[in-house]
Amino acid sequence: MLRLAVPNKGALSEAAQSMLKEAGYRPRRDSKELVVVDEASGCELFFLRPRDIAVYVGEGTLDAGITGRDMLIDSGAPVEEIMPLGFGGSTFRLAAMAGTMASVKDLDGRRIATSYTGLLDKYLSDQGVDARVIKLDGAVETAIRLGVADAVADVVETGTTLRNVGLEVFGEPIMRSEGVLIKQQSTPETQGLDQLVRRLQGVVHARDFVMMDYDIRAERIEEAIALTPGMEGPTVSPLHREGWVAVRAMVRRKGHQQVMDQLWDIGARAILVTDIYACRL
Numbered sequence: 001m002l003r004l005a006v007p008n009k010g011a012l013s014e015a016a017q018s019m020l021k022e023a024g025y026r027p028r029r030d031s032k033e034l035v036v037v038d039e040a041s042g043c044e045l046f047f048l049r050p051r052d053i054a055v056y057v058g059e060g061t062l063d064a065g066i067t068g069r070d071m072l073i074d075s076g077a078p079v080e081e082i083m084p085l086g087f088g089g090s091t092f093r094l095a096a097m098a099g100t101m102a103s104v105k106d107l108d109g110r111r112i113a114t115s116y117t118g119l120l121d122k123y124l125s126d127q128g129v130d131a132r133v134i135k136l137d138g139a140v141e142t143a144i145r146l147g148v149a150d151a152v153a154d155v156v157e158t159g160t161t162l163r164n165v166g167l168e169v170f171g172e173p174i175m176r177s178e179g180v181l182i183k184q185q186s187t188p189e190t191q192g193l194d195q196l197v198r199r200l201q202g203v204v205h206a207r208d209f210v211m212m213d214y215d216i217r218a219e220r221i222e223e224a225i226a227l228t229p230g231m232e233g234p235t236v237s238p239l240h241r242e243g244w245v246a247v248r249a250m251v252r253r254k255g256h257q258q259v260m261d262q263l264w265d266i267g268a269r270a271i272l273v274t275d276i277y278a279c280r281l
């Protein structure tokens, strides 16, 4: 049975659980249930702190896990990313009191607070900056006001937390993160992992794409196919109307309204868009 680690709390927890539910895995009944055995899917789900997940997977006690890319790098554990999951997007950035710092070089000899010491140490050494790293568990943005640090390195999504305490990002983003599926480095594929990957890929695609149906005059079909090439090629069926065909193709959700406008302009009519509930491509 495949042993999978799932975040039990925090920013990735809800999104990870709803993705697994969409992929057909049994959800937990309440937040106190720490292990779920899903016989039908051949999978055991372990609900763990997101920070610990790379450690368990790196030790080989669990076959795979869902965590943030930033946490994977921070852990230094021998794990690798199998696939991005398309949720929990954020950047990892430096910030300081507005107007006090301009580049990473300004950090020489200064104090930087973070919960991600592994990630920050590596970045500072790559940049050749000699600074003191102060490890805090969370709410690091407050460390500057309280005089514990001159700058912070933390997760930024909307930037609201930073703004609320008068901080401003500076320098290039240290990294871009999102929820990812991980496995132990250089281990052969565990039994059942390929099924998990296919199911999750199915959810990612079902969210990324819509199904588009429309009718068009047969002589415009090549232009229409250029707009909606589909996966292997669109389905084109005869319509019970002389000179017309019906087309069905998967289209990226992002920008699908523009595709509808363009189809309309070349004479397509009865253009319908529907959500994809599940898929295997």
Ligand SMILES: Nc1ncnc2c1ncn2[C@@H]1O[C@H](COP(=O)(O)OP(=O)(O)OP(=O)(O)O)[C@@H](O)[C@H]1O
Binding pocket: 009, 010, 011, 012, 050, 051, 067, 068, 069, 070, 071, 088, 089, 090, 137, 138, 155, 156, 157, 158, 177, 178
């Ligand atoms: N506001 C956010 N938006 C998107 N992703 C976030 C956000 N905050 C954290 N994350 C991501 O979620 C993952 C886990 O962070 P999270 O804050 O949930 O854990 P934690 O800080 O260890 O736990 P807690 O905050 O409960 O103490 C990280 O990969 C991080 O990049």
Ligand SMILES: O=P(O)(O)OC[C@H]1O[C@H](OP(=O)(O)OP(=O)(O)O)[C@H](O)[C@@H]1O
Binding pocket: 010, 011, 137, 138, 139, 140, 141, 154, 155, 156, 157, 158, 159, 160, 161, 162
């Ligand atoms: O840019 P924003 O949208 O404001 O989001 C970023 C904030 O979200 C996370 O905090 P979390 O709630 O996990 O608290 P923590 O600092 O205690 O981990 C992160 O550590 C930032 O503080």
Ligand SMILES: [Mg+2]
Binding pocket: 010, 138
């Ligand atoms: Mg947090």
